[in-house]
Amino acid sequence: MTVTPTTQTIPTTHTTRTTRTVARRRTAAPAALAAMLITAAGLVAPPAYAQDEADSRQSAWRFHTEPDLTPPRINTVTQANGTAPGEIFLAPLPKQDAAGQPGKLIVDDRGDPVWFAPNEPGVATQDFKMQTYRGDPVLTYWEGNVVAPPGYGEGEAVIMDSSYREIARLQLGGGLQADLHDVVLTERGTALLLGYEKVARDLTPVGGPADGSVFEGVVQEVDIDSGEVLFEWRSLADVGLDESFLPLPEDPSSTWDYFHVNSVQEDGNDGLLISARNTHAVYRLDKNTGKVDWRLGGKRSDFRMGEGTTFEWAHDARRRPNGTITLFDNGAPPKDRSRAITLDVDENAGTASLAGSLERPKAALSPNMGNYQAMPGGKAFVGWGGSSGYTEYHADGSVALDAEIADGMNSYRSFRKEWTGTPTDDPEVAGVVGQDGPTGVYASWNGATEVASWRFLAGDDRGSLEPAGEVPRTGFETKLDLPADADPAYVAVEALDSDGRVLGRSPAEPVE
Known part of the structure; x- marks a missing residue:
């Protein structure tokens, strides 16, 4: 594992003033990068603020002062009303024929950019959010190559300070690369990271070839300063192949993504909460024993699942202070919409009941991605992942804000946080x-x-x-x-x- 502290600013944010002046005179803003295709509905752009009227009809921003920046516009479906304070954090993904650049994007309630850094060519960015590191607010994100299918990442986790300067890059131990799904910083100066590793496996017990292979889910806690691996868990040690809902690949030489870990969170002093998309389950890991403490959902649930509690292909399992668990239930046909749900989990009684469910005002089934951020005062912020955009809800479930990203561009996750940015370059x-x-x-x-x-x-x-x-x-x-x-x-x-x-x-x- 490597951890490289640095004080350099990220290269994607700015170019020299000479370069920008020449670009202003000679060139229009560059076309959007398109490295992979994610389908979604077409969108209409919102009005411009400082742009010409002709530009306001475009689906990407154009700036006289920053001609090399063309972030996608945001189409506000329901105007902000009583939203929580803070900015909105997105990482629009590349999409064929989209006008906007993919990259790291912070916007306000109107969808107007606050900060944007486009991706380098051939480099993807996901899970862009604000966290705390050693008591200070920082930005974190994953950067690297997306392996699709099955949809995991090979890259690094990056930490930036409030002046948008890169201060660390994180990798897993054992020669593994960090996965795109989650980067979680702890109060102890450590990071929780995910990984995928191809492992040879006899698949005849589940109807596959004897010389088959699977992607094993890996969870590690690493020290940010030293790079030391403090904890590691691997899915094949506890989760059977027969727990997967994902069919075997048609090509027997292809690797089966039987587990697909996609979130991790500390759960008390001695536990971790993880979500696995392809087993339709949430797992609590005991850090002392290194074993699964219990399963919620899936084929071997340790809980009696009450009405409306079953979930499919889910993401982003989080424990809330009151003990409930929130997650993004992607769902699957015949369902016609995804939802963000809250489960009341009684570990003593072994029961799970539905405590809340949020759906998009316009029904949408997100085939992949998505997240559910619980906020103070009962408010909630939901990123719709593969169906583009985000929605904020009041405590009573009414909509405080609903928006979509232009051209159907998707953001794996969407967050709202209060952020103060102080760039070191000039206006x-x-x-x-x-x-x-x-x-x-x-x-x-x-x-x-x-x-x-x-x-x-x-x-x-x-x-x-x-x-x-x-x-x-x-x-x-x-x-x-x-x-x-x-x-x-x-x-x-x-x-x-x-x-x-x-x-x-x-x-x-x-x-x-």
Whole structure:
């Protein structure tokens, strides 16, 4: 296993100012990356904030100040009403013919980008979220190659600080690569990671070949600083092949993904809670014995499953402080919709009952992916995975926000968290001479969450610019139209917080 601390910023976020200036003059924003196809319904984009009217009809954002960034737009189906505080974290996946770039994306309730970092070509990103590391808020995500089918990852877990600087990359021990499904940081400075390993297995007991192979699910806890593996569990030691609901591959030489681990969470001081999609079950692992403590669901459930409690192909099992367990039930035909469910699990009585169920306002069956985030005050945030988009619910189950990602792009998970971002680079500015109107000056600062307003500066001398106006921030990119008779050679901007303090200033750039 390797753990590589670093203080460098991630390479996908920014290019040099010279490169961006040339791109502004000569090229349009690049086409979306498309490394794999995930089908979903087509979508309509929301209106732009600082964009031209023609651009507002597009399904990807276009920015004068950041021409190399084209994140997908968000179509808000139900406008935000009484939502929880915080930003929304997404990792849009590549999709053939989609206009938006895949990458790591933070948006506000309107779907307007707060921060975006596109993926490098040929590199996938998943499970992008905010966590806490050594008492400080950080961003974590998985980065690597998606092996599809069956749908697991070979890559690394990455940690970034609040200035979007990479501070660590994590791998599993034993020569395994980190899987895409879950990256969980603990208060002890460790990480819970998942892995898949191809293992030779006699499959004749389940109707397969004697020289068959399976993907074994691996769960590890690793020390972030040293890379030491502190705990490991492997599915073949406890979970039989006959527990799987996934049919054997038609090609006997193909590897059977009998288990498909997809989430992990600490459960008390001595346990872990994991979910396995292909056995339709949640497992509690005892860290002291290294064995399965109990099964919830599946063919060998240790609980009597009450009405409405059975789940299929599920994701994201989480224990809540009150003892209930939440998970995303993907479902399967003849069901016509997925749901986010809460189960009341009585370990003493050995029973499970349905305590709550949330469905999308417009029925949708998510064939894969998805998550359920329980929030304070009984609110809930659900990412619909393979059916694109997310929904926030009030405590009474009514919808606080419902949105979809343009072009049917999917995000494996979606989260809401309060985030403060303080990028180390400068704000961006672009002055554009209008063809039939005034010169427009555009301002942005990718990832800066504390900007309340912009002060625009203009003049003929790069070194002596004068204030030209001050306007509230209206979105990722804010525009000021200069007076019709203004013809400055250079422009710059200053980012101001809610008290009018200068947070950052862009270099002066020529008007083009």
